[in-house]
Amino acid sequence: MKEILKGLALINLDQPVEGFRDFISCWLLQKNGLNILIDPGPASTILHLTSALNKAGVEKIDLILLTHIHIDHAGGTGLLLKKFPEARVVCHPKAIKHLINPEKLWAGSLQVLGSLAEVYGPVAPVPQANLGFAHLIEQNGLTIEAVETPGHASHHLVYKIDDLLFLGEVAGVNVPLQGSSYLRIATPPVFKYEIYRASLQKAAQLKAQHFCFGHYGHRTDGEQIFTQALNQLELWLSVIQKNIEKGVLEEDVILEQLLQKDAQLQSFHLLPADIQTRERYFCKNSIKGMMGYLLEEDD
Template structure:
């Protein structure tokens, strides 16, 4: 059994932020899955908890940190590597409430289909992660005090980001990050991927005042200047959107699963994307792990590019292994007019898509080098008890009834999708998608 690795990332006047590494018993699966622990005088929070296999590690780490009570568990999304151990962890912390995207709640209460899909997609990796225990009824919440809860679809349609004090917990909305002395960054764009949705999420996050904010990644670690890192990832997605069609255009008739096409795309990206090219600075075992996930991200981009305006992946959105497995196709919960959820108590209210402007506050923080404990940092400005869920209106409510299907191109999303494809070469349009 591994020992828990804990890094103190940030100090506030009344508490600290810690990164807990959760290495799996799989080659290269270290410095990959983690949990963020927030310990303050007013309450303790966890952001993502990892799979069941490493809940003993997480429990030990919390014990070492003298965290004997967890008030809220914030889940960026319910993929097994982020949320699979939630039910098991709650056995230790019976008072904890779980915040996740509302339509995904039923898959935490009854994870049978989520677990089955994980087995079908991930195979032995899912077995190593361990089974998914249900979250007890009555333990779910949509809000948490002092946390802004922001809808962030792209990597998954049920993805959230959390803004707490001077930290943005981005999950995989800002890509996958690794500190190799320089920045290694790549998209997390598994099938079925919709570029306009991911771009809208980045724009939504950048609309907040992120001055002085640290970005905390789902995979792996943290970086200063959240806004700058989100902008870099935004530029990276646009670059991939230029490079991949160019490569695919030279190979008509290919599908998103074509190994030769994927290899050609990878090679072209190495020469075009400096952030991605630092893949070769990663340790050898982490490179081995990353190859699988990079291939999946390229497949997601190819699926988006090769599908016609009326298609969202292989045989449509309901027939995609990512959305049927690790992500069971949970769509955004539609409310009249879209909008966001706000409130901090038992009463919550849905507002129209125009809504209120995101609260603007001054956030000041210092960045400490990886592995070095900081001194007493500046206290992040306290937010008022306000929670906001900004909903993207483009993914339909049908996903709530049929979790293996993600709402099609309706409303704003359909318009974004068609506009994004309008200027692409004709050979990219309408390709048969296997």
């Protein structure tokens, strides 16, 4: 657990897979007498998470806020509730039925992620009584604003709490680097350009001072984050479209072009080798999502 600000800590949820370190952020916010967790992560690291909470003296969780229910963000929620059964879980209304009965969520995760889903672990059901949603949550004098941002997933939310904005994956994936930054788009299939762009623009309008990524870490340059993400979106779409027009559909070829042209990927060579491997995998997944959208548009 790493303290970012007074009352705000990042709990790092490393996975036993090459490059899956310094990647999944679980956030603990302690404010106005409340203990709030944002994205408790997959089932595989719930024991690690509860151990970290115990060491920090956290005896109760009041709220668990889920930005979305992809299993690396939310798959461990049901298991965590066995330790903290009083916690209220907030998620998008579309996600509630899949948390109550996670069979389709788990099957879809296996189909998309394959062996990585097995590493993250199966999704335990969440009791319906713990689940709910409201655009505004007011408790102990604290106001939490849940804002629908369906670009990365149809059930994606960002949460604004005072001067904090918990981004999930609305602006992509951030890798903290000393003296530099790396920001990578997160557009898995199914990708819809108009929805992704509108979600970025909506999140950019939420004024905050501290921006907390689901993947990974914390930044304070909000205007720059969203400008970079919007520019990256347009560049990737343009590069992929030009390749489609030339009949080039190989994701590896397109990625090499993006590594040369995208200013947000210029720090790629500074990443450790194992994290480069991880990022290549997810970059190609995003290329695949955008390519599917463009090919569908052409039809």
